[in-house]
Amino acid sequence: MTEPGLGHILFISAALFFIGVYGFFTRRNLVTMLMSVELILNSVNLNFIAFNKYLWPDRLDGLFFTIFIIAIAAAEAAVAIAIIINLYRSHRSIDVENAQDLKY
């Protein structure tokens, strides 16, 4: 157990990213797939903040990218949930196998 630094945070971020990827591969329910996407986006945010803190503390660019990613993630979650609820209304199910009817 050493003093935590950049490498530790990058490990957490990479592990969280691949936890999200695993969830995205295995889940077949649209809401749980959305949760996996949120985990992936959070791991990216953590990476930006860690690089900003440890490598470029004289700039604030990583912090701004994180703020914009959070805003876009909020918009994406809202639109995705609107689509999911609309899909549930017409199909009584939010399984991803039913979602292929979306293209018609």
Add this chain to the structure above:
Amino acid sequence: MTGSSIIFYLLAALTLVSGLLAVTTRMIFRAAIYLLFSLIGIAGIYFWLQYEFIAAVQIVVYVGGIVVLIIFSIFLTQQAGEQLPKQKLGRQLFSALAAFCGLALVMLQLSQHVFTETGNEPIEPNVTNIGNQMLGINDNGYALPFELVSMLLLAALIGCIVIALKIKPESK
């Protein structure tokens, strides 16, 4: 081992364990709650890094907004107490293998790469500096992306209303 590093390892364990439980549990409501704890752990890491503004934004937007939205959509679309169907073992196995191989590849790259820090004077990430740079129109300003994101949020708002209000003509 100082108190600071103990706190860091506790936050890291909270984030990773609850993230793993969020993608593996078969109760969908519990998955949302585990996701909540994982996001709180990440906000704690931001606090630990002394980026208080981002930590506050994380708590307000993710914990207070997106997770509540996800919980509402679970209530609207799932039957209470119903478990998710069990997945095929092969799919789980190959997904875990793919995720593990990806993680191993990334960690191998990280262990070989040498990061060089800048030697410049650090800026305090406080609200004054963030606000000045976010609305600045000089070289380092972020005024244009700020306006773009506000347009995107407006478009998402209108799009959500249009999608959710759509009534199928044959249902009435």
